[in-house]
Amino acid sequence: MIGIFRIGIPVAISGIVCFSMKKPLLNDSKRDFYADNTGDIAPGNPLKESSELEKLMLIKNAPKQSVLEKCTRITRIYLDKAFSALRKTYIEQTDKYFRNERQTMRTLSSLHDKQETLWPNTLYILTGILTGVVFTRRSNFIFKGIVPIACGITAYAIFMPSTFKRSSGYILGLEKNRLPRVYSKQAELAFSTEELIKKSQKLKEENIKRVNSYYDRTRKSIGEAAGLTVDASISDKKA
Structure with missing residues (x-):
């Protein structure tokens, strides 16, 4: 009997203390019973573990692609x-x-110079090209390619001089900017050709002077040998 009191009294005292420390339930009418409580999920929460498990199951059960x-x-x-x-x-x-x-x-x-009409002048240029083709119909392929182009360019320069001058200047400027080496070589070649022409003309004039001088000396020598005055004017014969 004494043992029962020894065990029961401490148990009863412990129960009374726990019951008194427990928070009483309040009739709170403002409590939201339908609120989403998944916002603040603590680590190890079963809801989070179940969602991760569902994701893993979806990935595992996803159909595999064939080759x-x-x-x-x-x-x-x-x-x-x-x-x-x-x-x-x-x-x-x-x-x-x-x-x-x-x-x-x-x-x-x-x-294009607007004062130079295209229609008749273009016809003249084509006529020049066809003339070159006719002239070289029995020649080799080199002349067949060069002569018609030369005739066409000549007709272009004759019938459309202003446009030809502008086109030539544009082509030379384009060549100077895009191909400076070729332009410099062409300029040197043109300068050398011009110098050669000048030398040829000068040599021609000198040769003419030499021939005239030799002719004059020869005529004087023949006149002196024959006793004639070569430089004197010829008088009219007496009747």
């Missing part, structure tokens, strides 16, 4: 990139072509 599906996917991606690159290149080249075309038309318009 054909992988090859089809890779081929589709490659073709899409190739078509995109081809489309980009086409747009860039088309834009470049139209820009060059507009630049060419503006350049040709600036070179």
Whole structure:
């Protein structure tokens, strides 16, 4: 009996203390019973573990792609990139072509002298080219290529001189900027040719002077040998 009191009294005292320390339930009518309590999930919460487990199960149960599906996917991606690159290149080249075309038309318009009409003068230039073709119909292929072009350029310079001058200046300027070495060599060749022409003319004049001097000396020598006065004027014969 004494043992029962020894055990029961401490147990009863412990129960009374725990019951008195427990927080009483309040009738709080403002409590939100439908609030989402998953916002502040503590580590190790069963809700978080279950969501991660569901994700792993979805990944594990996802259907695996076959080799054909992988090859089809890779081929589709490659073709899409190739078509995109081809489309980009086409747009860039088309834009470049139209820009060059507009630049060419503006350049040709600036070179043409409006006072020189195109229709009859172009016909004359074509006639010059065809004349060169007719002249070289029995010649070799070199003359067949050079002579018609030379005749056409000559007709161009004759019938459209102002436009020809502008075109020549533009071509020389373009060659000077794009091909400076070729332009310098052509300038040296033109200068050498001009100097050679000048020397040839000078030599021709000197040769003419020498021939005239030799002729005069020979005539005087013949006159002195024959006893005639070569420089005297010839008098009229008496009747």
